[in-house]
Amino acid sequence: MPFALNERWFKPGRLNELMEYEGFTGKQIAEKILGYTTNAVQPEIVLPEFAE
Numbered sequence: 001m002p003f004a005l006n007e008r009w010f011k012p013g014r015l016n017e018l019m020e021y022e023g024f025t026g027k028q029i030a031e032k033i034l035g036y037t038t039n040a041v042q043p044e045i046v047l048p049e050f051a052e
Contacts, residue, residue: 026042027040028042
């Protein structure tokens, strides 16, 4: 089963927000493969803030 981004403009945001919006978190991918929604909670991915 192929996974791809839809042909549309991206919603602006941070990478982890974009991945969730587009359905590319681990939980969302697992649900696509399994074919049903799970009760699992997607762990929060914390990205370090870069100092300027």
